[in-house]
Amino acid sequence: MSPTAAGLLMIFALFVLLGTGMPIAFALGLAAVSALFFQSGFDIFYVLGDTMFSGIANLAYVSIPMFVLMGAAVASSPAGSDLYTALDRWLNRVPGGLVLSNIGACAIFSGMTGSSPATCAAIGKMGIPEMLNRGYPNSVATGSIAAGGTLGILIPPSVTLIVYGIATESSIGRLFMAGVIPGIMLTIMFMIWAVIDCKRKGYVFDAGGIRYTLKQRMASLPRILPFLLIIAGTLYVLYGGVATPSEAAGAGAFLTLAVVIIAYRLFRIKPVAQIFSSAMRESVMIMMIMASAELFAFALSSLYITQSVATFIADLDVNRWVLMLIINVFLLICGMFLPPVAVIVMTAPMLFPIVTQAGFDPYWFAIILTINMEVGLITPPIGLNLFVINAIAPKIPTRDILWGALPYVIVMFIAILILCVFPDIVTWLPNHMLGAM
Amino acid sequence: MVKAYIWTISQISRLFAFIATALLIASMLVVCQMILLRYAFNLPTIWQTDFVVFAATAAMFLGAPYVLLKGGHVGVDVVELMVSAPTRRGLKLIGSLLGLLFCVIMLLAGWFQFHDAWAGNWKHSSVWAPPLWVPLLSLPIGFGLLSLQYTAQILSLLTHQPQDTSNASEDPHSALKEMPQ
């Protein structure tokens, strides 16, 4: 069988398996194992365990559960709602102020976790009901949270940048730094869209009833102090010569837990156990998908599919920007159907040489790739953020969420375009802080 | 009988979830200890990196059965949402059988891996050189328990027994009821 035929068959099998609703992790794994079995027979059983286990047994990957734990600590404590309240007090007079609070809260929360679904869940749990209470339509309430949540993987720390770093042997510390300015830029672009949209539709609900005095506003500030402390502390550990990025995650998780437990006096077992339990569940979900994606990537490579696709793309002999466009479309399609970590595990090692060969900066490409993955998080059929919103607000039809998220997808496309025209937005900070590559 | 089986398996999954969580906490604490030793006291660290990597990795496989019990492994619900309730049940059954198939395959593969490491006395190649069978044991345990958990899920589908958590079988959105709250 030719690599092309084998590849199409494998992907078809994957779709059929996914269609049954079985877990993505096991669908990826079963498709891979079947393909490998047809290629190599029973002997293949001797490398499956190795491939899955060593696929995730890596010090850098340990930081994924740790960065998830950081998020869980904040999300499961009153810290999240304090952050939200403080932002609301400052922004409630702006048209669509509550939307801005949501997006801003998502961005700040992103600085404390590496995961987008976690960001979405943490802020959405408070944000969506509050917006609906104040009369925002379903689509605005859910769309902004779905999109704001995607910032979780762009603003460091980021699970996907960690995976990219390992897959391409790039420095994770540098990748994190590359995400900072694009993350802030995308946050502001989301906010601009929210203001335009709310102004256009005349949403002024919040400003009507509630007014906060300057004193009330100032009083809300100390409450966000713990967050700033956590972010500053983690950054210091990360870039102050204390620890490697992989280790900083553990220290960050410890610091976050300590701050949250002390600041909110969570001295009982139950709330703390809840934090750990939810962190464990999300980590397992992510890491099992990753381990299976390693298996899938191994099968693709073993059948020479990866290499054939890479050769095909490399031989296209087109202008480098046309090449970048093709790669983006390819990533968008992958991102629609698979979670970000799976896409990166399977495509980054293949695309990385092509992209660097064409003269693109690997750190710049990491950010372009990440924004593509953010789009995938809010597009059907598999969009982790959509699932989260569905779980938080089961009564809101999926159509409304999609409709509300769509404009943000367009904003992300614009962001990609801007980064293509001005790549310095990505590379300036790492080059400035860590020296040019 | 069926009810007792389902209950027993869910309790074992809980036990291993507890162990997995403990391993995660342990790796967090060891990372901090390692940073402290090196940064504050300039002391060499020998076993910490290996411990952290293997504890966290093993935790993922040991925690997986509990996450399955709680419906926390995300899947695609597009088809499920389009079909009628009886078809949905059938689809769920097929999905569970396929999931079981994968877990059984990995149980075998994981067992081979573990057994080779045990019989060959494989060590991790580092200064500490821990025996590899210890972390690799998480493969057969994790996938073995996943297989049992799947069997419980299939039995509960066939006998219309609810699984012990209210959110596991019928609700197509169950997957994310358990997302970080």
Place this chain on the structure above:
Amino acid sequence: DTVLKASHQFPGGKGDIRDEMVQLIARDVAAANVGLTIQVFPGSSLYKPNDQWNALTRGLLDMTSFPLDYASGRNPEFSATLMPGLVGNFDRAKRLNTSPFMADIKKIIEKQGAIVISDAWLSGAFASKKGCITSPETIKGQTIRAAGPAFEEMLVGAGASISSMPSSEIYTGMQTGVLDAANTSSASFVSYRLFEQAKCLTAPGENALWFMYEPVLVSKKTFDKLTPEQQKAILAAGKKAEEFFDKEVRKGDQVMIDAYKKAGVQVVEMTKADYDAWLEIAKKTSYKNFAEKVPGGAKLIDEALAVK
């Protein structure tokens, strides 16, 4: 046509000498016209570095350029091929290849199910942002990322602190100050651009502590299935690749030295006295552990040290 899979962890098509060795073998075997095609999977695109040994000895992987020490968890004797101070320089490495020491190592390789078709010893260096690493005293109090457990043992014995991280993090590590120094292969010293961070480089020279055995291996299961012509073609290609490597690897060290000098980094070498002082520490640490833990370990060390 029989298709063989060759895998390694090094960047493909970028002039990495180990990649070029495998590519050369693939080309030669194709040119020999014996019905054999070798697919090369560079950059860990098929197996993870540590998983290659298992796959190779089981016949699932046919060929690999493999740092043998990665399999030392399964065959502890292999640690001797990444043992501080056992090699010294390239000329001695060549003499080592035909010594009883390597005969013993190759016997184990073969028993496990693999065949060496090209010998290759990679040299490595030290770099520091604090001061030049020459004698053991110079490393006291420095935090270093070392390549290989036996090196870690020796460096700790000399009073260094160890920080483990992937080589891709060394740059940031030195930049932020997590690391003071690093020890890795010459190729990595160039590709990771550590000259931007280092103050002083200790080049291999005549008294190099760090050498690593990275042969090209073929699975015995695969090899035995081939026709005599095919076997001959592979062995011939392997010999040619070995000669190619021997010439190129020395140039690689010069490329590193030039890059560091150009960046204004001080470049030094260890003297014979420095080397001997390190050996004394190694005897008390890594050699001692090796001899204690590995059956026949002491004999292997003695055999290696006995080579002129």
